[in-house]
Amino acid sequence: MTGLQVVFLLIGAVTLASAVMVVAAKRVMHAALWLILALVGVAAAYATLEASFFAVMQVAVYVGAIAILIIFAAMLTRRSMEDDPARLNKGWPAALLAAGGLLAGLVYLFSRWTGFSSPARALPEGGENIAALGLALTAPEGFLVPFEVASLLLVAAMIGAIYVAGDLRK
Amino acid sequence: MIPLSWYLIFAACLFCIGLFGVLARKNAVTILMGIELMLNAVNINLLAFWRYLWAPKADGQVFVAIVIVAAAAEAAVGLALIISAYRRRQTVNANEMDMLKG
Amino acid sequence: MTTESLIWLLPLPPLAAFLLIVLFTNRSKALSHSLALAGAGTAWLGSMIVFFRAVGQHDLAENPIHISFNWLPMVDEWFKMGVMIDPAGAVTLFFVAWTVLMIFIYSVGYHNFGQPKGDHDRPGLPPHGATVGDKKHAHKVPSVEPMYSRFFALISLFAFAMFLLVVSDNLLLFYIAWEIMGFCSYALIGFWYGKESARNAGVKAFLTTRVGDVFMLLGIVGLYSATGSLNFHEVLGNPDTLAKLAAADSGVLGLSLAGLLGILLFIGTVGKSAQFPLHVWLPDAMEGPTPVSAMIHAAAMVSAGVFLAVRTFPLVSAGRVGEELTSAMMVMAFIGAFTALFASTIALAQNDIKRVLAYSTIAQLGYMIAALGVGAYVAAVFHLVTHAFFKALLFLGSGSVIHGMEHGVLHTGEKIDPQDMYNMGGLKDKMPVTFWTFVAGGLALSGFPLVTAGFWSKDEILTGAFGGHHWWVFGTLAVSALLTAFYTMRQITLTFLGKPRTKSAEHASENKTVMVGPLVVLAVFAVGAGWAGIPEKFPLLGGLIPNWFGEFVGSMLHEEAHHAESIVPLLTSLVVSLGGLYLGYMVYRDVKQGSPDPLARMGFLYKVFKYKYGIDELYHDVFIRPAVWISEVFTYRWIDKGLLDGIIEGIGKVALTLGRLVRNYIDIPLWNEGMTDGVGGGVRRTGDALRPVQSGRVQMYMVLAVLLVLVASVLFLFFAA
Structure with missing residues (x-):
């Protein structure tokens, strides 16, 4: 077992454990903090894939922005759930069955797939890889239109969020 | 070198944990956290497949970028909806958000 | 600017107008209509430049x-989006640009821009009029539409979709534009949503066209999976692909693959162009404001349907040998000819001025479809163009008449329907411009010989049907043309000629220039557009003006169209049009106030026409009532309330009873509160756990x-592996 594999197993264990805590934590605030750890773990997994750009993006967007947003939402709505001790709904066994069944099905499918032997592709040295991504996102023959549409989507989501969350009646 | 299957199983576990959170948690904010976990699992898959089957072409990464954008938009709108619902009904319990019931 | 990039930009000004109005200027009526007009005007200018550049190019087809x-990256190549102008697209662009611009200008006047706000007007209802002047001299005048800006925003979006549809180079973009238009028609037909009839009409139009759209989508998917491309030029302009499709067997009813796909796409046309049996939405669409009716029935919606049929004609006719029709063409010819006759007879017995035009639209669209069905491709496109001009003219003219009548109604305070032709009469002197333009449009519709555009295009269709020896199509269309001329004259006579039958008609007045101006422009086209396509072999006149249209659009086809020479179709079209007009005038020239329709003497047949063959009622009984019954009674009351709730509540009740029994007879006596949360509670919890299913x-x-x-x-996995 190489060092990288050990590192990956460690990352995976930490990430999955914090993910479990996210769905199992009693208090929403704790769940949010565990979520941050899980997201950092995913960023580390990106790093092991040599997708350094996305590792940074993961920290900036998820840990930096989305997690903070979720913490704010958790704090703003904290009062409502305090008198309800049960954190799971009544149908949780069925949910467990569904999620577990899906996992079992996926693992079964993986066990029949033979494409795992392919080794990782070679990546060019230096920043070439990120430069190629940048070009793909901005070149007209690449993904310029989806990229622009995505930015439009963000603006629309921003306006929509302000509209929905803001109390316009006042 | 880490085998591709490790990433896939890791992502599958993360996805199913997130799915359980979405399906079973009462609090709408936690449900949203579950969705974020699921989206992250998808991204791990996309990046792993890109790394092992597609690099150095950049196409696979573009999907990840788009998914992150969509996730950000989804989180913003979703949380806004939760806060709006909370303001009106004083609850974030998904079980009580059944106004659309016939 | 190169022509290519110009075509790209064509649909964008109306879209920009829509967005700007919705987001920024919706509080200012003047700014909103200026934006909409600027958008339509820019698109018009661009269209004209593109059109004339396209005409100048020789091998455009x-x-x-x-x-x-x-x-979109597909498995091994890209899915391409793009724009294209070929001869059929160019002529369509021409009439769309003109009619859209005229409708926009007309709308300013129709919605009473510059008039005071109404006394009791509310958004969602037509304006009721405003009182002006002091108490002594108070009188009512028309009031401005409360949702003026919204109207211009929606109609701009509609125009955007139409332009996009015309320039699109593949079926997917075409379908997107098609559906945007479907939404706009829904929103505009139900524009006065305060009226229940308008709401229902909007829903009806949306759902009825949706039936066709589903089949069309099937056709698109099928075409893509069969050929790997949706590009018009690559697939439909490629003889090899077409031959392959025509040779392949689809396995459905013995049709070839090309025939099946052609018919699926054609069903989309049937929905959008209101052909039998999906025609029911179009007459109800008259609930919208009149400019919308013109937009739907002339410039955009129904033309889009025929345009699709024109585009997919190579598919439908693939595998054709000589004059013989393929089965898909037979279907088109039959539906088209039948619809033409069917709708014409209904139009005979309608009294609402707009409804007559609505049924006449259905009939004329049937004409075009029948023309395509018998292979008269050029004639169909030609009729599409001329029809767009004269039908837009007629709709706007009828709107002008109604507007004038409403003026009279407000003035006299009578409680009458300003759209009923029996309340009109003698409007010729009150509204001269409207009268003369309406006559021009009406004569074009009935195919008045030599002068009007409608004559030339109808004559070509009849020649096409006759030349191919399709006697039943020829006969049906000839009878339908006779009826068309008859009810057109009936309309003109009842509305404009004779003496006023009500006080309101006496006080009707001509509208402002902003309304009658577009009528004059359209009248010029309604008469003149036909001269571009006079056949060379026409007696005397043929060859004086070159048959530019026939050459330009005809180049789209790979084989030459050849007509058998005969004087019969010409004579037929002369006889039916003049005869119909004469009969119409003789029958209706002195209808008095309150007297019944002279045709009512036909008795039963008249009633059948008047009540539209009962198709609406039939659909209501066959489709809507069962659907409502299934959702209301079957699913909701029986399954949901009865079965499911019954089971769940039954489980709960049984559990409760059981629990009570257990508690009273076993629990308390035997264990004496030893098992407080025993079997009963457990079963009850099961019942409770099952309840959340619903x-x-x-x-x-x-x-x-x-x-x-x-x-x-x-x-x-189990069964497939």
């Missing part, structure tokens, strides 16, 4: 002006969905 970009809770549904998908995939 083989090498259409075309530009595209990579849109709870309206999202998470429960999601769990069920995931489990179902799991079960389905397990089954699939």
Whole structure:
């Protein structure tokens, strides 16, 4: 077992454990903090894939922005759930069955797939890889239109969020 | 070198944990956290497949970028909806958000 | 600017106008209509430039002006999005640009811009009029539309969709534009949503066209999976692909693959162009404001349907040998000819001025479809163009008449329907411009010989049907043309000639220039557009003006169209048009106030026409009532309330009873509160746990969905592997 594999197993264990805590934590605030750890773990997994750009993006967007947003939402709505001790709904066994069944099905499918032997592709040295991504996102023959549409989507989501969350009646 | 299957199983576990959170948690904010976990699992898959089957072409990464954008938009709108619902009904319990019931 | 990039930009000004109005200027009526007019005007200017550049290019059919970009990566190549102008697209662009611009200008006047706000006007209802002047001299005048800006925003979006549809180079973009238009028609037909009839009409139009759209989508998917491309020029302009499709067997009713796909796409046309049996939405669409009626029935919606049929004609006619019709063409010819006759007879017995025009639209569209069905491609496109001009003119003219009548109604305070032709009469002197333009349009519709555009295009269709020896199509269309001339004259006579039959008609007045101006422009086209396509072999006149249209659009076809020479179709069209007009005038020239329709003497037949063959009632009984019954009684009352709730509540009740029994007879006496939470409680909890199945809770549904998908995939793997 190489060092990288050990590192990956460690990352995976930490990430999955914090993910479990996210769905199992009693208090929403704790769940949010565990979520941050899980997201950092995913960023580390990106790093092991040599997708350094996305590792940074993961920290900036998820840990930096989305997690903070979720913490704010958790704090703003904290009062409502305090008198309800049960954190799971009544149908949780069925949910467990569904999620577990899906996992079992996926693992079964993986066990029949033979494409795992392919080794990782070679990546060019230096920043070439990120430069190629940048070009793909901005070149007209690449993904310029989806990229622009995505930015439009963000603006629309921003306006929509302000509209929905803001109390316009006042 | 880490085998591709490790990433896939890791992502599958993360996805199913997130799915359980979405399906079973009462609090709408936690449900949203579950969705974020699921989206992250998808991204791990996309990046792993890109790394092992597609690099150095950049196409696979573009999907990840788009998914992150969509996730950000989804989180913003979703949380806004939760806060709006909370303001009106004083609850974030998904079980009580059944106004659309016939 | 190159022509290619100009074509790209064509649909954008109306879209920009829509966005700007919706987001910024919706509080200012003047700014909103200026934006909409600027958008339509820019698109018009661009269209004219593109049109004349396209005309100047010789091999346009083989090498259409075309530009595209990579849109979606598919397995081994890109799905391309792009724009294209070929001869059929160019002439369509021409009439769309003109009619759209005229309708926009007309709308300013129709919605009473510059008039005071109404006394009791509310958004969602037509304006009721405002009182002006002091108390002594108070009188009522028309009031401005409360949702003026909204109207211009929606109609701009409509125009955007139409332009996009015309320039699109593939069926997917075409379909997107088609559906945007479907939404706009829904929103505009139901524009006065305060009226229940308008709401219902909007829903009806949306749902009826949706039936056709589903089949059209099937056709698109089928075409893509068969050829790997949706590009018009690549697929439909490629003889090899067409031959391959025509040779392949589809396995459905013995049709070839090309025939099946052609028919599926044609069903989309049937919905959009209101052909039998999906024609029911179009007459009801008259609930919208009149400019919308003109937009739907002339410039955009129904033309889009025929345009699709024109575009897919190579597919329908693939595998054709000589004059013989393919089965898909037979279907088109039959539906078209039948619709033409069927709708014409209904139009005979309608009294609402707009409804007559609505049924006449259905009939004329039937004409075009029948023309395509018998292979008279050029004639169909020609009639599409001329019809767009004269039908837009007629609709706007009828709107002008109604507007004038409303003026009279406000003045006299009578409680009458300003759209009923029996309340009109003698409007010739009150509204001269409207009268003369309406006559021009009406004569074009009835095919008045030599002068009007309608004559030339109808004559070509009849020649096409006659030349191919399709006697039944020829006969049906000839009878329908006779009826058309008859009811057109009936309309003109009842509305404009004779003496006023009500006080309101006496006080009707001509409208402002902004309304009658577009009428004059359209009248010029309604008369003149036909001269571009006079056949060379026409007696005396033929060859004086070159048959530019026939050459330009005819170049789209790979084989030459050849007509058998005969004087019969010409004589027929002369006789039916003049005869119909004469009969119409003789029958209706002195209808008095309150007297019944002279045709009512036909008795039963008249009633059948008047009540539209009962198709609406039939659909209501066959489709709507069962659907309502299934959802209301079967699903809701029986399954939901009776069965499911019964089971769940039954379980709960049984559990309760059981629990009570257990508690009273076993628990308390035997264990004496030893098992407080015993069997009864357990069963009751089961009952409670089952209840959420029908709870309206999202998470429960999601769990069920995931489990179902799991079960389905397990089954699939088990049986497929």
